Amino acid sequence: MSTDFQQARIALGARLRELRTEAQLTVRGMGERCAWAPSKISKLENGKQTATAADLDTWAQGVGRPEAAAELKGRLAGLExxxxxxxxxxxxxxxxxxxxxxxxxxxxxxxxxxxxxxxxxxxxxxxxxxxxxxxxxxxxxxxxxxxxxxxxxxxxxxxxxxxxxxxxxxxxxxxxxxxxxxxxxxxxxxxxxxxxxxxxxxxxxxxxxxxxxxxxxxxxxxxxxxxxxxxxxxxxxxxxxxxxxxxxxxxxxxxxxxxxxxxxxxxxxxxxxxxxxxxx
The missing domain is CATH 3.30.870.10 (Endonuclease Chain A)
Incomplete structure (x- = not known):
């Protein structure tokens, strides 16, 4: 995995964390919203796992910001x-x-x-x-x-x-x-x-x-x-x-x-x- 790719994945994770924090959700609370294990939330936010487009749709819905899906997908498209x-x-x-x-x-x-x-x-x-x-x-x-x-x-x-x-x-x-x-x-x-x-x-x-x-x-x-x-x-x-x-x-x-x-x-x-x- 290239350094540029990893840096971009970390930046995407930071943006996911920012959206979750703005929605005043804990990691566990976000997991419940998305029907995911808390470990998946942590991996995505820390750049340990690459999100899919479907993941980003779910995240945007989970934080109550469905319009943010387009931004998140734009970041994903530019990863590598x-x-x-x-x-x-x-x-x-x-x-x-x-x-x-x-x-x-x-x-x-x-x-x-x-x-x-x-x-x-x-x-x-x-x-x-x-x-x-x-x-x-x-x-x-x-x-x-x-x-x-x-x-x-x-x-x-x-x-x-x-x-x-x-x-x-x-x-x-x-x-x-x-x-x-x-x-x-x-x-x-x-x-x-x-x-x-x-x-x-x-x-x-x-x-x-x-x-x-x-x-x-x-x-x-x-x-x-x-x-x-x-x-x-x-x-x-x-x-x-x-x-x-x-x-x-x-x-x-x-x-x-x-x-x-x-x-x-x-x-x-x-x-x-x-x-x-x-x-x-």
Whole structure:
């Protein structure tokens, strides 16, 4: 059983326990509701047993939350998938997607990321994140629980202020100008980006529009240590852990990094994007 699979199963179990606790049910009481032995409740909650879709239907009914079955099944569907379609993942809601990424962030100490379309989630303000998630939710027809997704994304940012993690992030300059949110929200987001640029846990590079590059910018991706790449397309999130795949993305990141500017030069590009906003 892969480590990623087990971590996802533990996360599903934690969500089951949360629903049971919210319903103010003991393990024994939950067993009686579901007509199961208490040992099965414990195994499911502790990631010792993989739930079936039928188990999740029974659980949702048992806690008095039948509507939660869709979320739980969405989490189950993503347990051991490399190519995770957004439509399928979002059946379980935005919180489930953000929690899965959050579990990987907790395990990772060194991040290398690239974004070419928007400011990366780890640096987003809540208002900017709400706009981004809302737009993509509309694309995939999954508009519920956006606020839960925003809160989960915000919790990941705690790592920026500790001493145990390092974020090496590249942003294509065009992403600083994308109007995926109201101008006032984008202005506040760019202000936040400039403040983050001074953190000792963050190395922020901006790739200027006119910079000569060794390789064209493509899909957004994050490299977690040297063990996992999470890359995004319009329809799919790819979780890649084969050594040759990770090596390829490291080469791509290094090639893009050669075109990036840092420090005051990066700050000036962010400030220029901010100055271009007309709030009148």
């Amino acid at each position: 998938s490399t190519y995770r379609s957004w439509r399928r993942q979002l059946v379980g809601g935005h919180r489930a997607v953000q929690d899965a990424i959050g579990a990987q962030h907790e395990k990772t100490t060194s991040f290398r990321g690239f974004t070419g379309s928007v400011v990366p989630g780890i640096f987003q303000t809540a208002e900017y994140a709400r706009s981004v998630l809302s737009r993509y939710a509309e694309l995939h027809g999954a508009v519920r629980d956006i606020e839960d997704g925003v809160r989960s994304r915000m919790r990941r940012q705690e790592g920026l202020y500790g001493s145990g993690k390092k974020y090496q992030v590249l942003i294509w300059e065009a992403a600083l100008h994308v109007r995926i949110c109201p101008p006032a929200v984008l202005m506040a987001q760019l202000d936040r980006l400039m403040s983050i640029n001074g953190l000792d846990t963050v190395s922020l590079g901006i790739i200027p529009l006119a910079a000569p590059v060794k390789i064209a910018t493509g899909d957004d991706f994050w490299i977690h240590d040297h063990r996992l790449v999470v890359a995004e397309t319009w329809h799919t999130e790819m979780w890649l852990d084969a050594a040759d795949e990770v090596t390829l993305y490291l080469k791509v990141w290094d090639a893009l990094n050669e075109a990036a500017v840092y420090g005051q030069r990066a700050h000036r590009l962010i400030a220029r994007a901010r100055a271009s906003l007309d709030l009148s």
